[in-house]
Amino acid sequence: MKPINQKAWLLVLPVVICVAFSAIVPLMTIVNYSVQDIISPDRRVFVGTEWFRAVLRDDELHAALLRQLGFSLAVLLVEIPLGILLALAMPARGWRASAVLVLVALSLLIPWNVVGTIWQIFGRTDIGLLGAALAGMGFDYNYTGNALDAWVTVLVMDVWHWTPLVGLLCYAGLRAIPDAYYQAARIDGASRWAVFRHIQLPRLRGVLMIAVLLRFMDSFMIYTEPFVLTGGGPGNATTFLSQYLTQKAVGQFDLGPAAAFSIVYFLIILLLCFVLYNWMQRAGTIAEEVPHA
Secondary structure, eight states, X not given: OOOOOOGGGGGGHHHHHHHIXXXXXXXXXXXXXXXXXXXXXXXXXXXXXXXXXXXXXXXXXXXXXXXXXXXXXXXHHHHHHHHHHHHHHSOSSSXXXXXXXXXXXXXXXXXXXXXXXXXXXXXXXXXXXXXXXXHHTTOOOOTTTOHHHHHHHHHHHHHHHHHHHHHHHHHHHHHTSOHHHHHHHHHHTOOHHHHIIIIIHHHTHHHHHHHHHHHHHHHHTOOHHHHHHTTTOSTTTTOOHHHHHHIIIIISOOHHHHHHHHHHHHHHHHXXXXXXXXXXXXXXXXXXXXXXX
C-alpha cells in the first residue's frame, strides 16, 4: 500500500501558531489570573472561585448586563428591518448599483474611534448639526447630561455605522435569488408584498442569520464608540459590559475580578449566540413546514 504524504498538514502549522499566541495563550493567562489575587508582580495568592462568586454578586455588573442586553436587542430590532429595506431599495444592476454600493459601504470604512468623535461633534448644540437642529426645534437635547438622550444617541450612532453591513449582506442574498422565482410570481400575479413574504424573505434566512449573529456579537462587545462619545455617562447610562470590564482591569487594577469577569463575559456571549442561533434555526424550520401543512 502506498504511504500517504501528510506533509500538507505543515501548511496549517502557521495558523495553529497564530491561534495559539492570539487566543489560547491569552485565554490561559486569563484563567490563571481568575483564580489568584494579584497583590504585586511578585506576590500572588490562590483564591479559587472567590472572584467568580464576587462577580456574580456584583450589582453594578447586573445593571451593566441589563443595559447591554437592552442595547443589543434594540440594535437588532432597528438594524435588521432597516438593512432589509435598504437592500430592497438599492438598484439591482448597472452603474447605479455600483455607485450605491460604494456610498452605502462608506460608513463601514470609518474607524470606531472616529465614529465616536464624529457623533460627539454632531450632537453638540453649539456647533453640531444634530444638536443645533434639535435645539432649534425646541427639544432640550443634551447627550452629556441626560441619560435617555445619551442612550438614544449611542443607539442612533450604531445604527448609522452598522446598518449598511446588514444591507450589503441582504443585498447579496437578494441578488442570489434566481430570476425563475420572480418570473413565476409575475405569472401568478403576486403582489410585491407576496413576493417579499414567500420568495425573498425565506431565501434570505441564511443571510439574516449571519447578520443577526454578527450584529449581536459586535453590539454586545461595543466599547470604543460610546467611550469616545459619552465616556460611559452621564452616570452609568452608557456604561456597557466591555467598558465596565475595562474599568475593573485598567482603572481599578483588579486583575483577579477582571479576569473572572472576562470569562463570565465570554460565556454569556457564547450562550446567547447559541440560544439565538438555535431559535433562528427552529423558526426557519417551522416557517418552511407551515405552507405544507
